[in-house]
Amino acid sequence: MTGRMLRVAEGFLAVLALALAVWCWTRGVSTTEFGPLVEGAPAFTGTRYSGSWIGGATALVIAAGLLVLDVVRRR
Template sequence: MRRDTVVVLGQVVAAVVAVVLAVVSWGRGTVTTSFAAIGEMPAFEATRYVAPWIVLSAFLVAVAGLLAIDAVTRVVRSAAEK
C-alpha cells in the first residue's frame, strides 16, 4: 500500500470513530428526568443539558469534519498528480 492510501484510510477511520464518540457524548449530555403526578399537578419530563458533554460532542464533530475534508483533499490531489 502506498503511504497516501494508508493516511487517507486512517483519517476516514478516525473521522468515523470521532462521529461515533460524538453521538455517545451527546447522549450523555442530555439527561431526562420524569416527575410523577402529585395531587393536581400533572406528570412531566424535564431535560437537563450537561455542558461539558455537549461541548465535547461539538468538538468531535468539528474534528471529524476536518479529517474528512483533509482525506478528500488528499484523494483529489493524488488523483490530479497521476
C-alpha cells in the same frame, strides 16, 4: 506512510470521532420524570443538558469534519 494509508487512517479516525460524539451527546442529555404535584395536574418530564458533554460532542464532530475534508483534499 503512503497517501492511501493516510487517507484510510483519517477516514477511520473520522468515523471513530463521530461514534464518540454520539456517545458524548447521549451522556450529556438526561431526562427525569416528575409525577403530578397536585391531584388532577399532569405529570411532566424535565430534560437536563450537560454543557461539557455537549461541548465535547461538538468538538468531536468538528474534528471529524476536518478529517473528512483532509481526506477529500488528498484525493
